[in-house]
Amino acid sequence: MTLSHAQPITELLDVETVQSIADEVWPSLVGDGEAFVPVPVAPPAEVVSAWVTISGPWNGAVVLTCAPATAAALTENVLMTRPPTVVDDEDVADALGELANVLGGNIKSVLPGPSALGLPQIGTAPPTGRLDDVRRLTGQWRGQSLTISVQGVTVAPHTERNEVPQQ
């Protein structure tokens, strides 16, 4: 039988794969000995997100979410800044966007292709789609909450409009 709709991310990607990608990204970009620890802590009241889209057999986004202060601290690490140098909003958007970009590029490589990666965006995370089309890894870095969400889009892309509607 041929599936007439895209497989949800939960059938394509397990949380261990997301963790293994984070295990490579953190020491390389954030610094030696740094880690995304998969132990959830209380979510922050205010959050900022950076994400890249993936367009192909699976359509969605890879979203990194944390508190603004955590984003600034990550940026300081990525840029190896030392006081009195401070990072500005542009640096934070750039650094958080690159973390999402590298996570997204590696996640894209384990999903069915061919697919295309969008440029990094930052702001309020896009809404999640179907409940079974979200693979989320919650954890912490230096005690601060972080979430990596691999989530389907809410609206079917244009190219799928001619497919047989699903119940």
Added chain:
Amino acid sequence: MKILVTDDSRVMRQIVIRTLRQAGYDDHDIIQAADGKEAFDMVAAEKPDLVLSDWNMPEMTGIECLEALRASGSQVPFGFVTSEGSPEMRDKAANAGALFLIAKPFTEDTFRDALDGVLS
């Protein structure tokens, strides 16, 4: 020698430059471009010995830049440093004339493995 580092992310350009230095390439001139179009223009103006380029960029992507360089007759050594390292992309890069593709995240050892033959 002169190395042109191309990435639309200033943060990633800094990380690439830092990794070059950590890998021992600290006696080279390093210049920067923010997209493929700027890199294309700088190859003509600055005559770098190596171009290290991101793939996904606004204005002109890295692969478009490489194809434009080869179409214009430039044979400048060119390598990708990109967040995507699928076999398809590696094939596409090689077919366009790239010497290597370094996938992010990378380490200084990854850089040494890719660059030793080019810069030594």
